[in-house]
Amino acid sequence: MTKTVEDPLSRTFAALADPTRRAILARLTRGSANVGDLAAPFDMSFTAVSKHLRVLEGAGLVSRGRDAQYRPAMLDARPLAAASAWIDDYRVFWGDSFDALDDFLAASATNDDESGERDAQ
Known part of the structure; x- marks a missing residue:
C-alpha cells in the first residue's frame, strides 16, 4: 500500500530522497528530455524511469509536454x-x-x- 503525501513540501522531499530522481532532475537542468534520454545513463527500463518521472510530476518538479508521440519532461524548479x-x-x-x-x-x-x-x- 502506497501512502499518499498531501503536503507539498513533504512530496518534494520524498521525490528528492531517491538518487535516481535527483540525477534525473540534474539532467533536466540542461533542458527537456524524453524517457529514452533520461534512461540512458541508468541500468533500468523505460518503465522504471517513467515511474520515477511520475513521482517527480506528483511533486510538481517535472512537467511533461507532448511532441508528436514523445512526451518530453521539463524541470519545474x-x-x-x-x-x-x-x-x-x-x-x-x-x-x-x-x-x-x-x-x-x-x-x-x-x-x-x-x-x-x-x-x-
Whole structure:
C-alpha cells in the first residue's frame, strides 16, 4: 500500500530522497528530455524511469509536454524554492549555534590565558 503525501513540501522531499530522481532532475537542468534520454545513463527500463518521472510530476518538479508521440519532461524548479526556504531556516539556527560556540570558545581561551598568567606570577 502506497501512502499518499498531501503536503507539498513533504512530496518534494520524498521525490528528492531517491538518487535516481535527483540525477534525473540534474539532467533536466540542461533542458527537456524524453524517457529514452533520461534512461540512458541508468541500468533500468523505460518503465522504471517513467515511474520515477511520475513521482517527480506528483511533486510538481517535472512537467511533461507532448511532441508528436514523445512526451518530453521539463524541470519545474518552483517547489525547490519552498524546500530551500525550509532549509534556510535551519541554516540560520546552525549559524547562530556556531556563533555562540565561537563566543564560548573565545571566552574560554581568554579565561585560560588569564589563569595561566596568574599561575606564572
